[in-house]
Amino acid sequence: MQVSERAVLLAILCRQMYRATSRDMVWQVLLDGARSVAAADMAVIYQLDPEADLLQRFVDRGTTVFxxxxxxxxxxxxxxxxxRQPIRFIPDQQSTPLALALTSAIWPDRPPREVVILPLIEQGRLEAVCVCGWLSPVSDEEISALQFLVDDATYARAMLASTDRRQSDQGVISDAITNLTLLYTHTFDQLIEAALDQLVVIGEAAAGALYLYDDEAQSLRLQSVKVNALATAFAPTLRQLWQNDLGRHCQVLAESLLESSNEVVYLVADPSSSHEIAPLHRFLCEHAIDGILSLTIVAGGWQAGVVQLVPWPGNGFSERQWQWLRSLVRQIGVAIEHSRLFERLRAELDHAQAVVETTNDGIVLINARRRVVMVNRRACYFFGVAEHDLKGRPYDDLLQVFNRVFAHPARLGLWLGQLLGSETDRANEEFQVVWPQVRRLQCFSAPVVDRREQYLGRILIFRDVTREREVEQMKNEFVSMVSHELRTPLASTQGALQLLLGDSERGKSGLIRDMSSVERDLLQRALTNTNRLLRLVNDVLDIAKIERGQLQLQRHPVAPEEICRNAIDDLASFARQQQVTISLDVPPNLPLVDVDRDRIVQVLVNLLSNAIKFSPAGQQVVVSVAHEQGMVRFSVRDWGPGISRADQLKLFQKFQQLDQSKSNVRGGSGLGLAISRQLVELHGGRIWVDSDVGFGSTFSFTVPLAAVQRIASADQRPLILIGSDGHPLTDVLHARLMAKPDWEVVITPIADLQTTLPARQPAVTVLLHPVNAEEVIGRLRTLALYQLTSIIIVSDESAVKLPKDVVVFPGTISVDQLVAEIHYQTTRYKPLIMVVDDDPNVRPVLTRLIQRHGMRVLAAGDGEEALAIVQHVRPQAILLDLRMPGLDGFEVLRRLQADQATASIPVVVLTANDLAPDAPSQAFALGARGFLEKPVSAERLIATLTSVIPADEGSHE
Structure with missing residues (x-):
């Protein structure tokens, strides 16, 4: 809840308290305030029975049964x-015996997360206690608001009790309270005038003055002077008290009251006084004024000012008047504090409204109940409506307006409907408007949450991109037209030059046979530049098609080695001219990839061409392919000059040529890498570079696997490790597994699993009737080789104490069922998560929790260990603690981002909430993809991890 919202609710609740007709009603309002202003999930008041020593429930709020x-x-x-003071504590932590006794009596089974006990004091005696509970951490602002309500409730009940005791004066004091509550509707200056007038009338004073403390001047300032309407004849004399020298003496008197920290002081006229304010004493004595009553105004727990009242000449103030005046001054302090909050609220609202109204974007805010709570002037202009046509109306009325305005309202309605059903999704989409004016609107939608992450609604921001799209369309049409117009003469020129020169490598002579070396050189340069121009035109056309979304991919299963051979064949002649050899490193029987063959060949040709151009004569360029994590990676390695890290950041942008001197000599449009990036991303992959100046460069890109695959070769078959001590099921299972060429099978005694390790990581480890399975699993999990493998146990022992990620079958399972489970474990995809936390008690818990949700886990105890692991194993996500010895989480984030090989690994921060307030923003600035505070629910942890793992990583292992 924002400060402005809390101020409004406080004012409303306090007004209800002051207008209450019974003391019980005041407590009911207090409990309502505990639920709304202080956001308590449960609240109850227990009255103390002085005779029976019991606490009796008065009334409660919330769903809990008290x-x-x-x-x-x-x-x-x-x-x-x-x-006398509130007690704030967490039930499962150490607190006072009284607090724990009350909590256990109220909530014997499941107490809330945080509890506050507030004493309700009347006439110096404990009357009751207000007990509030929160299911989530409570802020200091909410506790302050709750204490504010308790103070007001105490004052209101005291006033009602006073009126009950003095029935004869009931009408007068009730009118005073009613009139004071009306002060909340006035401006601050009007409040001061009305408050002082009430004090003079109700206190039956002849005159009075009100001072307020000026924070800037750090002193009291006289705000108003009032003379009783019945004392007209004495008005000039009474006003002299707060003018000139007498006024300075009265101000000194008021300031001394604040310095003494007393609530009230009465200066009695003393003709014999030799004090520095002796002139004030003489004035009072000369006019038969008994003295000056000064009362402190307390607002928000601070001394806000002083009220001074003088009795009628010849009279003094009675004890009844003193009591009334003290109570009324307290209420005035509350009213002043509320008025200041209202002024601050009004300023904040005016500022926010001004910003919203002056922005060039249309803004619509829909609350959690699907009502339009805000619509700015620009949105009204876009939709041709007035503010009152939408504000306060239900979402269905907004859809009716959209049906008139948008060209495809059904698509917009479906898009918004999906977003309104989510409290987290953010989206951006463009829509065509046909009325009242044709335009193109880009709509951004995001959830609106408060500081406690409570969902408040959803904001829609409409941006007019009509002009941008028109300019973009004009640019694309111009580029397309010029490119097409250039291709025809260039193709003709290219063909003519090729006919003249011929093709010496293929043994084809040209039309001109007896050509001098100078003539051939000139024609060859013309052909080279023509080819360069034609490539540039084709590149520009490709970029235009991609940006317009007109490039359609013809995707089919393709063998990676076929892509490599095509690219190498296209550049074989160019490589010979540059005196560079091309080497191919492709393992046999790689999985097929789902790509547009021609476009991926184009990407590989671009990378290979650049590598050849920037490689010294006599060097080689290596093209390699590897299967990793559901994708196939193509890499082109050269030993050229390398690329600095600063240049790597702009490498894949349009028209970027890092070394202009070499580019001009060797040719290049500056579009090849930009086109390659676009084509790879259209396929669902990514492209990157690893390079150091002076040590060459490696350009890599990934593409997804095809749904239909060929049978893998023998050396790629998954390894099935059977741990058995001669059980009869071993030979049967081994024979059944070896009957199919789907896997490699190794049998090892269970006792040797830790010492005789297989040559590579098993895909599945099957343990047949191990003795003490829990101990065996514990030993295996300590080895890195078995931490990421699926484990199946066949045993008649109880599986209660085994990890949840271990698959357990009884001894009666059939071999077919066991083989089916092995096949399932080898084919299903399980993302790899690295948990980095220095707490040895936290790491196992997180590991087990993540494993239960079908993921594999690697654990690291510090930042150094984590960075060492990621150099060899690439997890799909990292769960990182920030506060660790040695390398803290921030430094780990910096080093991960600095390394191109690890910069793309999603990192989710999970840390304690006792760090600096800017820790989340600092973590996100360093590349974190999520930020969670301990403790966190399992659902939220798994949901966050799942959200950062790329979707295409989960299609295949």
Missing amino acids: PDYITVPNYLLHDLRLL
């Missing part, structure tokens, strides 16, 4: 009656 009576141990009754 006991009607609770008892307090005799040895704690004294502490209860002396309770």
Whole structure:
């Protein structure tokens, strides 16, 4: 809840308290305020029965069922009656015996996360306690607001009790309270005038003055002077008290009251006074004024000012008047504080409204109940409506407006409907408007949450991109037209030059046979530049098609080695001219990839061409392919000059040539890498470079696997490790597995699993009837080789204590069922998560929790270990603690981002909430993809991890 919202609710609740007709009603309002202003999930008031030593439930708020009576141990009754300050504590942590006794009596089974006990004091005696509970951490602002309500409730009940005791004066004091509550509707200056007038009338004073403390000047400032309407004849004399020298003496008197920290002081006229304010004493004596009553105004817990009242000449103030005046001044302090909050609220609202109204974007805010709560002037202009046509209306009325305005309202309605059903999704989409004016609107939608991450609604921001799209369309049409117009003459020129020169490598002579070396050189240069121009035109056309979304991919299963051979064949002649050899490193029987063959060949040709151009004569360029994590990676390695890290950041942008001197000599449009990036991303892959100046460069890109695959070769078959001590099922299972060429099978005694390790990581480890399975699993999990493998156990032992990620079958399972489970474990995809936390008690818990949700886990105890692991194993995500010895989480984030090989690994921060307030923003600035505070629910943890793992990583292992 924002400060402005809390101020409004406080004012409303306090007004209800002051207008209450019974003392019980005041407590009911207090409990309502505990639920709304302080956001308590449950609240109850227990009255103290002085005779029976019981606490009786008065009324409660919330869904919790509270006991009607609770008892307090005799040895704690004294502490209860002396309770004067609120007690704030967490039930499962150490607190006072009284607090724990009350909590256990109210919530014997499941207490809330945080509890506050507030004493309700009347006439110096504990009357009751207000107990509030929160299921989530509560802020200091909410506790302050709750204490503010308790103080107001105490004042309101005291005033009602006073009126009950003095029935004869009931009408007068009730009018005074009613009139004071009306002060909340006035401006601050009007409030001061009305408050002082009330004090003079109700206190039956002849005159009065009100001072307020000026924070800037750090002194009291006289705000208003009032003379009783019945004292017209004495008005000039009474006003002299707050003018000239007498006024300075009265101000000194008021300031001394604040310095003394007393609530009230009465200066009695003393003709014999030799004090520095002797002139004030003489004035009072000369006009038969008994003295000056000064009362402190307390607002928000601070001394906000002083009220000074003088009685009628020849009279003094009675005890009844003193009591009324003290109570009324307290209420005036509350009214002043509320008025200041209203002024601050009004300023904040005016500022926010001005920003919203002056922005060039249309803004619509829909609350959690699907009502339009805000619509700015620009949105009204876009949709041709007035503010009152939408504000306060239900979402269905907004859709009716959209049906008139947008060209495809059904698409917009479906898009918004999906977003309104989510409290987290953010989206951006463009829509065509046909009325009242044709335009193109880009709509951005995001959830609106408060500081406690409570969902408040959804904002829609409409941006007019009509002009941008028109300019973009004009640019694309111009580029397309010029490119097409250039291709025809260039193709003709290219063909003519090729006919003249011929093709010496293929043994084809040209039309001109007896050509001098100078003539051939000139024609060859013309052909080279023509080819360069034609490539540039084709590149520009490709970029235009991609940006317009007109490039359609013809995707089919393709063998990676076929792509490599085509690219190498296209550049074989160019490589010979540059005296560079091309080497191919492709393992046999790689999985097929789902790509547009021609476009991926184009990408590989671009990378290979650049590598050849920037490689010294006599060097080689290596093209390699590897299968990793559901994708196939193509890499082109050269030993050229390398690329600095600063240049790597702009490498894949349009028209970027890093070394202009070499580019001009060797040719290049500056579009090849930009086109390659676009084509790879259209396929669902990514492209990157690893390079160091002076040590060459490696350009790599990934593409997804095809849905239909060929049978893998023998050396790629998954390894099935059977741990058995000669059980009869071993030979049967081994024979059944070896009957199919789907896997490689190794049998090892269970006792040797830790010492005789297989040559590579098993895909599945099957343990047949191990003795003490829990101990065997514990030993295996300590080895890195088995931490990421699926484990299947066949045993008749109880599986209660085994990890949840271990698959357990009884001894009666059939071999077919066991083989089916092995096949399932080898084919299903399980993302790899690295947990980095220095707490040895936290790491196992997180590991087990993540494993239960079908993921594999690697654990690291510090930042150094984590960075060492990621150099060899690439997890799909990292769960990182920030506060660690040695390398903290921030430094780990910096090093991950600095390394091109690890910069793309998503990192989710999971840390304690006792760090600096800017820790989340600092983590996100360093590349974190999520930020969670301990403790966190399992659902939220798994949801966050799942959200950062790229979707295409989960299609295949």
